[in-house]
Amino acid sequence: MSRVKEFNTENSTAGAETRECVLEIKDLRKSFGTNKVLNGFNMNLYQGESLVVMGKSGSGKSVMIKCVVGLMEADRGSIKILGKELTHLERAALDQLRAEIGFLFQGSALYDSMTVRENLEFPLRRHAARMKNDADTETLVLEALESVKLAHTVDLMPNELSGGMKRRVALARALILKPKIILYDEPTSGLDPITSKEIINLMQEVQQKYNTSSLIITHDVDCARVISDRMVLLVDGINYAEGNFKELSQSVDPKVRAFFK
Amino acid sequence: MGSFFDEVGDLSRFTARFFREGFRPPFEWSEFFKQCYNVGNRSLTLVGITGFIIGMVFTMQSRPTLIEFGAVSWMPSMVGLTIVREVGPVLTALICAGRIGSGIGAELGSMRVTEQIDAMEVSGTNPFKYLVVTRVMACIFMLPLLVFFGDALALYGSYLVENIKGDVSFQLYFNQVFDALAFGDLLPSTFKSFFFGLAIGVVGCYKGYNCSKGTAGVGVAANTAVVVSSLLLFILDFMAVMVTDIFYDL
Incomplete structure (x- = not known):
């Protein structure tokens, strides 16, 4: 029996199964000493989808995302990205x-x-090599910066930028290789409400x-409501629970409700 | 005691990884040359001034004793041998441990706690090769050059004192210095300078690369990089003298 509480899955994942699964996590486990941070985490991310993972501080969200990019090695479980099993990859392939x-x-x-x-x-x-048929480096840099509306900062040093500008430049850097998947680790933390928006x-x-x-x-929660x-x-x-924002925010489960208070 | 051996084990593994990855392509040449400039340029003035002053002070302190024994003419050879064999390499290495070792420890430590090293890894660059190998290599190649520079200024400082107090000409002074020096004096001191560079680079990088506990950890990394590498320098120096003794019969 699945431990996961799915809320009205007909609506929340409508059409998702027909799309390509770009990231599949199965039974992910990671412990630090006796502290079991991830204890059998499962998750699928589909093409073109915005999936928000919410959890309390120290719940293992960052550990999970670091396992996904190979910055941390999971104790057990499978992570499949674009059909490739991460745990079996050599350094060059990774x-x-x-x-x-x-x-x-x-x-x-x-x-x-x-x-x-x-x-x-x-x-x-x-x-x-991957970029050789694409535009030249300068064009790519400017295009990425324009997409975050910061083309004028191209010759500045990071310490000359505000917190929000740094986050936008970091987003431009994440975009420059035109990735298929973008992972955001607390994208609005430490920012004021206007910059967060x-x-x-x-x-x-x-x-x-x-x-x-x-x-x-x-x-x-505001970020999750808008983007998920x-x-x-x-x-x-x-x-623990999966669904869209509306479904989860109306849940009567105390552990789920705790996130939306 | 257990943590001491853990630390020694980790440092040894880190050094082994440097040798494993340092000679495997791709090589980060532009970063290596940038680090060579940083390491050399960052320490040049300090090494030069310290060497010059030590040369002068050493000569001023030794002069009365040598006069007492009627051996003042031995001054150039004595200073030359002392500076080239021992004082020059050790003093330069200690200055570099303080200046370069702490700088590398703090820089890499700060990069670690602000996730810049993780960002490098995610972008497909091997941060060990890019950050560690280039810095350690730069230390290995630049330290002997800094030692030569420090030695030269120390000898010049010594000559100035001799010139003022004993009216010794430049040519006479340096003729006596080079008469006293043999290949067996230059080779071991140059060779041990490479090892001093390796120790400073590896310890600085190891402390910074494995830094944890936030910004406080950066300070600890910089500080312990200096302490550990300075201690290591004396151990390496002792070993170098033992080996030199076997081959050249000091």
């Missing part, structure tokens, strides 16, 4: 697969010794423009 995944870090993680231009050029260095709008624009699939880790097609609640290391 790097190639990473070109299909954009990652927006919680603190932006811009390289502070490089200009905005160099930050955006950095991912292109490793994947130049700008970032959320930008995420929606990016999704429409590039037709990417988005996996968003957050505990910001579907949500997964991560509680006690498992996908």
